[in-house]
Amino acid sequence: MSIQLRGLHKGFGSKKILRGLDLDVDEGETMSLVGFSGAGKSLTLKHIVGLMKPDAGTVHVDGLEVPTLPREKLFKLRLDMGYVFQFAALFDSMTIGENIAMGLRKKGGMTQAQIRERVEESLALVDLAGFSSRFPQEMSGGQQKRAGLARAIAYRPKYLLYDEPTSGLDPVTTTVIDRLVLRMKKELGVTSLVITHDMKSAYAISDRIGMLYEGRLVEVGTPQEFQESRNPIVRAFVEGEPGLKHDAEEPLPMGGDGAAGKGRKR
Amino acid sequence: MLARRGVRSYLDRMNLSLPFAIVGGAILGLLSSFGQFSRFVGDLIRALTDVRTWGPLTVGQMRRLGVDSLPIALFLSCFTGIVLALQASYTFTGAIPLYFVGALVTKTMILELGPVLTGLALSGRVGANIAAELGTMRVSEQIDALETMAYNPIAYLVVPRVLAGTIMVPLLVIFSNVLGIASGWITSMNVLDMTSAQFVRGSRLFYDSFDIVYCIIKSTSFGLTITVLGCYQGFNTRGGAEGVGIATTRAVVLASMMILVLDAFWALVLLQ
Known part of the structure; x- marks a missing residue:
């Protein structure tokens, strides 16, 4: 039981949002996905639950390929997934x-x-x-x-997909939600993917954190690894440093393989 | 050489490919919309098999879209009947016997004004209501939420509304016809100095039971059109409040236009 995305591409017209995203969320794991606004985090969740079909690439949940599942099987799979919407x-x-x-x-x-x-x-x-x-x-x-x-x-559900569960909440309620996410994992063994901008929450609840940038993961690691990352994109995001280009439509030169750590500062 | 360059530069500035791009874009847009609408109708037909989802919700929609629209439908038909009787008498004065007022009121209410005026009123009330409601649900992700909980949103939201509209609009039109004819009758007796017997004689003069069948067929198609277009526009709403406004306007305008087109279509098919 896990979530596995391979080479996921999705665009709207000339605007390419996801550009070959690879992502794994292991069974019982809580993974946070962070990234700038418009990076395609919510779009990624919608692919996992089958609300969107990818232009290319695969999405597997529980070993089932979501985009090609017949409707009845998709509905059955969705009953194993809980989706927390950004605006409820x-x-x-x-x-x-x-x-x-x-x-x-x-x-x-x-x-x-x-x-x-x-x-x-x-x-x-x-x-x-x-x-x-x-x-x-x-x-x-x-x-x-x-x-x-x-x-x-x-x-x-066996899987919980959270789309910014703590945005707009006061610090106390944020802590309540964070504890709840941890409790779901501990008591029910739920596999969770959390979209968040709140790094404090991400550090508190995650087994691993991934940073989505230009439609791909540019950094994945434990909260500690993430905090210690020297990737300039991660540093700029975590420290809230303005100036880094973060429109998903306009790519930064990332080097030949799109590897992390080659982001250009303007 | 210089002159040729000058002409080319002038043509470039004129951007002669622009009209082709505009026409081509419009045709592609039209084909895309048609394809999207066809898919929607296909999904709607497939969702009819999901009786467990739409069954319990249809009666509630019949009340909301049908029973709650009764006052506006009756209001319209009441005044239409009065005006029909008065205008008929004004037109007939001296040339045609007054009892023909009964024929004109009855025939016109059943064949044309009952279904068309009720249809147009309901395209505003029901079509706008559906498009705004589903549009708001779309932009606030409520339709996505339904899907994530394994509900087929077409079976849950669209089928009950379409069935309710298709069943209730003909019923509303029948009520409208009855009240329109009754108000014309009362006006004839009280304002035009006709007797009840004269009005009834006129009404029976050209009466054909097929008129009722024609009226029901026509108003059923109006009910289907209003609700399908309202649902389609609402379901495909994009953007925020502005998108909901656009969807609502489109639903009303398209349904009103389609009612007039269908009116002509049924007249050509069934009355010729």
């Missing part, structure tokens, strides 16, 4: 409880009482106990985000 993406015509119950009903095998119990349990995990009858628009952005997380973990 809660269904605003439903209460939070109904939002969370959607995935549980689809997965099946639970009675109404068990579904209700699981909804409350999932909400309690994200410190939102008693919020099940509220509508998303009656909650703050941070609460919506946590409800989105509760929805993703409710049906106990």
